[in-house]
Amino acid sequence: MAHTIREKAKLLARVRRLKGQMEAVERALEKEAPCGEVLQLLASIRGALAGLTGEVMEDHLHEHVQHAENEQLRAQAVEELAEALRTYIR
Amino acid sequence: MAHTIREKAKLLARVRRLKGQMEAVERALEKEAPCGEVLQLLASIRGALAGLTGEVMEDHLHEHVQHAENEQLRAQAVEELAEALRTYIR
Amino acid sequence: MAHTIREKAKLLARVRRLKGQMEAVERALEKEAPCGEVLQLLASIRGALAGLTGEVMEDHLHEHVQHAENEQLRAQAVEELAEALRTYIR
Protein backbone atom coordinates (compact mmCIF):
# COMPACT_ATOMS: atom_id res chain seq x y z
CA MET A 1 0.00 0.00 0.00
CA ALA A 2 2.53 2.47 -1.29
CA HIS A 3 0.50 5.59 -0.83
CA THR A 4 -0.29 4.82 2.73
CA ILE A 5 3.33 4.09 3.47
CA ARG A 6 4.18 7.55 2.22
CA GLU A 7 1.21 9.24 3.84
CA LYS A 8 0.82 6.73 6.61
CA ALA A 9 1.30 9.13 9.51
CA LYS A 10 -1.22 11.60 8.14
CA LEU A 11 -3.88 9.00 7.40
CA LEU A 12 -3.38 7.25 10.73
CA ALA A 13 -3.91 10.56 12.53
CA ARG A 14 -7.23 11.01 10.72
CA VAL A 15 -8.36 7.46 11.42
CA ARG A 16 -7.51 7.87 15.10
CA ARG A 17 -9.44 11.13 15.26
CA LEU A 18 -12.44 9.33 13.77
CA LYS A 19 -12.05 6.53 16.30
CA GLY A 20 -11.94 9.19 19.01
CA GLN A 21 -15.18 10.69 17.70
CA MET A 22 -16.79 7.26 17.82
CA GLU A 23 -15.57 6.82 21.40
CA ALA A 24 -17.14 10.18 22.26
CA VAL A 25 -20.48 8.81 21.01
CA GLU A 26 -19.95 5.67 23.10
CA ARG A 27 -19.21 7.71 26.26
CA ALA A 28 -22.18 10.01 25.61
CA LEU A 29 -24.49 6.99 25.39
CA GLU A 30 -23.00 5.38 28.49
CA LYS A 31 -23.41 8.45 30.67
CA GLU A 32 -26.87 9.09 29.17
CA ALA A 33 -25.96 12.47 27.76
CA PRO A 34 -28.69 14.62 26.20
CA CYS A 35 -29.84 13.14 22.92
CA GLY A 36 -29.08 16.35 21.02
CA GLU A 37 -25.43 15.92 21.95
CA VAL A 38 -25.33 12.35 20.64
CA LEU A 39 -27.03 13.45 17.42
CA GLN A 40 -24.55 16.25 16.84
CA LEU A 41 -21.57 13.95 17.48
CA LEU A 42 -22.91 11.39 15.01
CA ALA A 43 -23.76 13.95 12.34
CA SER A 44 -20.26 15.41 12.43
CA ILE A 45 -18.62 11.99 11.96
CA ARG A 46 -20.18 11.68 8.51
CA GLY A 47 -18.15 14.57 7.08
CA ALA A 48 -14.88 13.36 8.61
CA LEU A 49 -15.45 9.83 7.27
CA ALA A 50 -16.32 11.15 3.80
CA GLY A 51 -13.18 13.31 3.73
CA LEU A 52 -10.97 10.38 4.69
CA THR A 53 -12.62 7.93 2.28
CA GLY A 54 -12.37 10.41 -0.60
CA GLU A 55 -8.69 10.97 0.14
CA VAL A 56 -7.83 7.26 0.23
CA MET A 57 -9.76 6.77 -3.04
CA GLU A 58 -7.84 9.61 -4.68
CA ASP A 59 -4.48 8.35 -3.41
CA HIS A 60 -5.36 4.88 -4.68
CA LEU A 61 -6.34 6.30 -8.06
CA HIS A 62 -3.02 8.10 -8.44
CA GLU A 63 -0.66 5.49 -7.07
CA HIS A 64 -2.17 2.12 -7.89
CA VAL A 65 -4.23 2.93 -10.98
CA GLN A 66 -2.39 5.75 -12.76
CA HIS A 67 1.11 4.65 -11.81
CA ALA A 68 0.59 0.89 -11.78
CA GLU A 69 3.67 -1.15 -12.61
CA ASN A 70 1.90 -3.20 -15.25
CA GLU A 71 -1.50 -3.63 -16.82
CA GLN A 72 -2.44 -6.58 -14.65
CA LEU A 73 -1.86 -4.63 -11.45
CA ARG A 74 -3.71 -1.69 -12.97
CA ALA A 75 -6.74 -3.84 -13.76
CA GLN A 76 -6.74 -5.13 -10.19
CA ALA A 77 -6.49 -1.64 -8.69
CA VAL A 78 -9.31 -0.44 -10.97
CA GLU A 79 -11.50 -3.30 -9.77
CA GLU A 80 -10.77 -2.47 -6.12
CA LEU A 81 -11.72 1.18 -6.63
CA ALA A 82 -14.85 0.25 -8.59
CA GLU A 83 -15.92 -2.06 -5.79
CA ALA A 84 -15.37 0.63 -3.15
CA LEU A 85 -17.38 3.10 -5.26
CA ARG A 86 -20.25 0.60 -5.51
CA THR A 87 -20.26 0.15 -1.73
CA TYR A 88 -19.86 3.84 -0.90
CA ILE A 89 -21.97 5.61 -3.52
CA ARG A 90 -25.46 4.23 -3.14
CA MET B 1 -31.73 10.77 26.81
CA ALA B 2 -34.83 8.71 27.39
CA HIS B 3 -34.78 6.80 24.16
CA THR B 4 -31.23 5.74 24.57
CA ILE B 5 -31.87 4.64 28.13
CA ARG B 6 -34.52 2.34 26.77
CA GLU B 7 -32.52 1.26 23.75
CA LYS B 8 -29.16 1.87 25.29
CA ALA B 9 -27.82 -1.66 24.97
CA LYS B 10 -28.80 -1.94 21.35
CA LEU B 11 -27.34 1.43 20.34
CA LEU B 12 -24.14 0.84 22.33
CA ALA B 13 -23.64 -2.45 20.52
CA ARG B 14 -23.87 -0.66 17.16
CA VAL B 15 -21.52 2.13 18.23
CA ARG B 16 -18.98 -0.43 19.44
CA ARG B 17 -19.22 -2.33 16.18
CA LEU B 18 -18.52 0.93 14.32
CA LYS B 19 -15.57 1.64 16.61
CA GLY B 20 -14.33 -1.86 15.86
CA GLN B 21 -14.60 -1.19 12.12
CA MET B 22 -12.55 1.99 12.59
CA GLU B 23 -9.94 0.02 14.55
CA ALA B 24 -9.77 -2.46 11.67
CA VAL B 25 -8.91 0.47 9.36
CA GLU B 26 -6.26 1.60 11.85
CA ARG B 27 -4.70 -1.87 12.02
CA ALA B 28 -4.80 -2.23 8.23
CA LEU B 29 -2.91 1.05 7.85
CA GLU B 30 -0.39 0.14 10.55
CA LYS B 31 0.48 -3.22 9.03
CA GLU B 32 0.47 -1.67 5.53
CA ALA B 33 -2.30 -3.87 4.26
CA PRO B 34 -3.21 -3.76 0.56
CA CYS B 35 -4.91 -0.49 -0.28
CA GLY B 36 -7.97 -2.23 -1.70
CA GLU B 37 -8.58 -3.73 1.72
CA VAL B 38 -8.41 -0.32 3.42
CA LEU B 39 -10.77 1.13 0.80
CA GLN B 40 -13.32 -1.63 1.29
CA LEU B 41 -13.22 -1.28 5.08
CA LEU B 42 -13.77 2.49 4.81
CA ALA B 43 -16.56 2.20 2.25
CA SER B 44 -18.50 -0.25 4.39
CA ILE B 45 -18.37 2.04 7.45
CA ARG B 46 -20.46 4.66 5.65
CA GLY B 47 -23.55 2.45 5.55
CA ALA B 48 -23.23 1.39 9.18
CA LEU B 49 -22.83 5.01 10.29
CA ALA B 50 -25.81 6.11 8.21
CA GLY B 51 -27.99 3.36 9.68
CA LEU B 52 -27.07 4.32 13.22
CA THR B 53 -27.49 8.07 12.66
CA GLY B 54 -30.87 7.56 11.00
CA GLU B 55 -32.02 5.41 13.90
CA VAL B 56 -30.98 7.93 16.57
CA MET B 57 -32.70 10.70 14.58
CA GLU B 58 -35.89 8.67 14.38
CA ASP B 59 -35.81 7.78 18.08
CA HIS B 60 -35.24 11.44 18.91
CA LEU B 61 -38.14 12.46 16.69
CA HIS B 62 -40.51 10.06 18.43
CA GLU B 63 -39.44 10.52 22.02
CA HIS B 64 -38.25 14.10 22.34
CA VAL B 65 -40.24 15.81 19.61
CA GLN B 66 -43.52 13.90 19.32
CA HIS B 67 -43.82 13.00 23.00
CA ALA B 68 -42.19 16.09 24.52
CA GLU B 69 -43.45 16.97 28.01
CA ASN B 70 -44.15 20.57 27.07
CA GLU B 71 -43.86 22.95 24.14
CA GLN B 72 -40.59 24.46 25.32
CA LEU B 73 -38.88 21.06 25.41
CA ARG B 74 -40.44 20.23 22.06
CA ALA B 75 -39.02 23.42 20.50
CA GLN B 76 -35.59 22.54 21.87
CA ALA B 77 -35.72 18.97 20.56
CA VAL B 78 -36.86 20.26 17.14
CA GLU B 79 -33.91 22.63 17.04
CA GLU B 80 -31.48 19.82 17.94
CA LEU B 81 -32.82 17.62 15.16
CA ALA B 82 -32.79 20.49 12.65
CA GLU B 83 -29.17 21.20 13.51
CA ALA B 84 -28.19 17.55 13.10
CA LEU B 85 -29.97 17.46 9.72
CA ARG B 86 -28.08 20.57 8.59
CA THR B 87 -24.77 18.94 9.56
CA TYR B 88 -25.58 15.52 8.13
CA ILE B 89 -27.48 16.28 4.93
CA ARG B 90 -25.17 18.40 2.84
CA MET C 1 -48.56 21.79 2.48
CA ALA C 2 -48.55 24.98 4.52
CA HIS C 3 -44.84 25.57 4.52
CA THR C 4 -44.53 25.21 0.83
CA ILE C 5 -47.40 27.59 0.25
CA ARG C 6 -45.49 30.16 2.23
CA GLU C 7 -42.12 29.35 0.73
CA LYS C 8 -43.48 28.00 -2.49
CA ALA C 9 -41.74 30.45 -4.81
CA LYS C 10 -38.36 29.87 -3.22
CA LEU C 11 -38.61 26.09 -3.24
CA LEU C 12 -39.94 25.99 -6.80
CA ALA C 13 -36.97 28.06 -7.95
CA ARG C 14 -34.60 25.53 -6.40
CA VAL C 15 -36.44 22.55 -7.88
CA ARG C 16 -36.36 24.17 -11.32
CA ARG C 17 -32.65 24.85 -11.01
CA LEU C 18 -32.13 21.16 -10.17
CA LYS C 19 -34.26 20.16 -13.15
CA GLY C 20 -32.11 22.46 -15.27
CA GLN C 21 -28.96 20.75 -13.97
CA MET C 22 -30.45 17.38 -14.92
CA GLU C 23 -31.27 18.71 -18.40
CA ALA C 24 -27.65 19.85 -18.72
CA VAL C 25 -26.58 16.24 -18.05
CA GLU C 26 -29.07 15.04 -20.67
CA ARG C 27 -27.76 17.51 -23.29
CA ALA C 28 -24.15 16.63 -22.46
CA LEU C 29 -24.90 12.94 -23.03
CA GLU C 30 -26.81 13.63 -26.25
CA LYS C 31 -24.04 15.70 -27.82
CA GLU C 32 -21.43 13.24 -26.53
CA ALA C 33 -19.64 15.79 -24.42
CA PRO C 34 -16.37 14.82 -22.72
CA CYS C 35 -17.00 12.40 -19.89
CA GLY C 36 -15.28 14.63 -17.35
CA GLU C 37 -17.91 17.26 -18.03
CA VAL C 38 -20.77 14.80 -17.44
CA LEU C 39 -19.12 13.61 -14.24
CA GLN C 40 -18.70 17.13 -12.91
CA LEU C 41 -22.34 18.01 -13.71
CA LEU C 42 -23.58 14.89 -11.91
CA ALA C 43 -21.35 15.39 -8.88
CA SER C 44 -22.55 18.95 -8.37
CA ILE C 45 -26.23 17.90 -8.43
CA ARG C 46 -25.74 15.87 -5.27
CA GLY C 47 -25.05 18.94 -3.12
CA ALA C 48 -27.98 20.90 -4.57
CA LEU C 49 -30.35 17.98 -3.99
CA ALA C 50 -29.10 17.49 -0.44
CA GLY C 51 -29.58 21.20 0.34
CA LEU C 52 -33.13 21.16 -0.98
CA THR C 53 -34.08 17.89 0.77
CA GLY C 54 -32.64 19.11 4.07
CA GLU C 55 -34.60 22.35 3.77
CA VAL C 56 -37.92 20.63 3.06
CA MET C 57 -37.30 18.25 5.98
CA GLU C 58 -36.61 21.17 8.30
CA ASP C 59 -39.66 23.13 7.12
CA HIS C 60 -41.78 20.01 7.62
CA LEU C 61 -40.38 19.52 11.10
CA HIS C 62 -41.25 23.07 12.11
CA GLU C 63 -44.64 23.45 10.48
CA HIS C 64 -46.21 20.00 10.49
CA VAL C 65 -44.53 18.39 13.48
CA GLN C 66 -43.79 21.19 15.94
CA HIS C 67 -46.86 23.31 15.11
CA ALA C 68 -49.31 20.51 14.30
CA GLU C 69 -52.95 21.36 14.98
CA ASN C 70 -53.53 18.21 17.00
CA GLU C 71 -51.74 15.09 18.16
CA GLN C 72 -53.12 12.92 15.41
CA LEU C 73 -51.77 15.21 12.69
CA ARG C 74 -48.49 15.44 14.58
CA ALA C 75 -48.17 11.65 14.66
CA GLN C 76 -48.82 11.52 10.92
CA ALA C 77 -46.24 14.22 10.15
CA VAL C 78 -43.70 12.44 12.37
CA GLU C 79 -44.27 9.22 10.45
CA GLU C 80 -43.81 11.01 7.11
CA LEU C 81 -40.51 12.52 8.23
CA ALA C 82 -39.31 9.22 9.70
CA GLU C 83 -40.07 7.49 6.41
CA ALA C 84 -38.21 10.13 4.41
CA LEU C 85 -35.22 9.79 6.76
CA ARG C 86 -35.21 6.01 6.27
CA THR C 87 -35.19 6.46 2.49
CA TYR C 88 -32.63 9.27 2.43
CA ILE C 89 -30.15 8.31 5.14
CA ARG C 90 -28.85 4.89 4.21
Added chain:
Amino acid sequence: MAHTIREKAKLLARVRRLKGQMEAVERALEKEAPCGEVLQLLASIRGALAGLTGEVMEDHLHEHVQHAENEQLRAQAVEELAEALRTYIR
Protein backbone atom coordinates in the same frame (compact mmCIF):
# COMPACT_ATOMS: atom_id res chain seq x y z
CA MET D 1 -17.14 10.24 -24.31
CA ALA D 2 -16.61 6.74 -25.57
CA HIS D 3 -18.33 4.91 -22.78
CA THR D 4 -21.46 6.97 -23.10
CA ILE D 5 -21.53 6.47 -26.83
CA ARG D 6 -21.62 2.78 -26.19
CA GLU D 7 -24.00 2.98 -23.28
CA LYS D 8 -25.64 6.18 -24.38
CA ALA D 9 -29.18 4.87 -24.63
CA LYS D 10 -29.06 3.26 -21.22
CA LEU D 11 -27.61 6.29 -19.46
CA LEU D 12 -29.98 8.69 -21.23
CA ALA D 13 -32.93 6.63 -20.05
CA ARG D 14 -31.73 6.93 -16.45
CA VAL D 15 -31.11 10.66 -16.74
CA ARG D 16 -34.60 11.17 -18.18
CA ARG D 17 -36.14 9.14 -15.40
CA LEU D 18 -34.34 11.37 -12.89
CA LYS D 19 -35.55 14.47 -14.72
CA GLY D 20 -39.06 13.02 -14.56
CA GLN D 21 -38.71 12.53 -10.79
CA MET D 22 -37.65 16.17 -10.46
CA GLU D 23 -40.67 17.24 -12.52
CA ALA D 24 -42.88 15.23 -10.19
CA VAL D 25 -41.48 17.27 -7.27
CA GLU D 26 -42.16 20.46 -9.25
CA ARG D 27 -45.77 19.45 -9.95
CA ALA D 28 -46.30 18.40 -6.33
CA LEU D 29 -45.13 21.82 -5.15
CA GLU D 30 -47.25 23.65 -7.73
CA LYS D 31 -50.45 21.86 -6.82
CA GLU D 32 -49.61 22.16 -3.11
CA ALA D 33 -49.54 18.43 -2.54
CA PRO D 34 -49.17 17.12 1.02
CA CYS D 35 -45.68 17.76 2.30
CA GLY D 36 -45.09 14.10 3.09
CA GLU D 37 -45.51 13.35 -0.61
CA VAL D 38 -42.91 15.98 -1.59
CA LEU D 39 -40.51 14.62 1.04
CA GLN D 40 -40.85 11.07 -0.20
CA LEU D 41 -40.31 12.12 -3.83
CA LEU D 42 -37.15 14.04 -2.88
CA ALA D 43 -35.75 11.29 -0.68
CA SER D 44 -36.11 8.70 -3.43
CA ILE D 45 -34.22 10.86 -5.95
CA ARG D 46 -31.05 10.62 -3.88
CA GLY D 47 -30.67 6.89 -4.47
CA ALA D 48 -31.35 7.16 -8.21
CA LEU D 49 -28.80 9.99 -8.54
CA ALA D 50 -26.21 8.05 -6.55
CA GLY D 51 -26.69 4.97 -8.70
CA LEU D 52 -26.27 6.96 -11.92
CA THR D 53 -23.24 8.91 -10.66
CA GLY D 54 -21.54 5.75 -9.44
CA GLU D 55 -22.12 4.08 -12.80
CA VAL D 56 -20.69 6.99 -14.82
CA MET D 57 -17.67 7.08 -12.48
CA GLU D 58 -17.09 3.37 -12.96
CA ASP D 59 -17.49 3.58 -16.75
CA HIS D 60 -15.05 6.50 -16.81
CA LEU D 61 -12.59 4.55 -14.69
CA HIS D 62 -12.65 1.60 -17.07
CA GLU D 63 -12.70 3.38 -20.40
CA HIS D 64 -10.78 6.61 -19.90
CA VAL D 65 -8.43 5.69 -17.08
CA GLN D 66 -7.71 1.97 -17.46
CA HIS D 67 -7.86 1.89 -21.26
CA ALA D 68 -6.49 5.36 -22.01
CA GLU D 69 -4.68 5.67 -25.33
CA ASN D 70 -1.63 7.26 -23.78
CA GLU D 71 -0.30 8.42 -20.43
CA GLN D 72 -1.24 12.05 -21.00
CA LEU D 73 -4.89 11.18 -21.61
CA ARG D 74 -4.77 8.83 -18.63
CA ALA D 75 -3.48 11.62 -16.37
CA GLN D 76 -6.27 13.89 -17.57
CA ALA D 77 -8.97 11.27 -16.99
CA VAL D 78 -7.57 10.56 -13.52
CA GLU D 79 -7.75 14.26 -12.69
CA GLU D 80 -11.37 14.45 -13.89
CA LEU D 81 -12.38 11.50 -11.72
CA ALA D 82 -10.48 12.87 -8.71
CA GLU D 83 -12.26 16.20 -9.09
CA ALA D 84 -15.67 14.51 -9.31
CA LEU D 85 -14.86 12.46 -6.19
CA ARG D 86 -13.89 15.64 -4.31
CA THR D 87 -17.20 17.26 -5.28
CA TYR D 88 -19.36 14.20 -4.62
CA ILE D 89 -17.80 12.63 -1.52
CA ARG D 90 -17.90 15.31 1.16
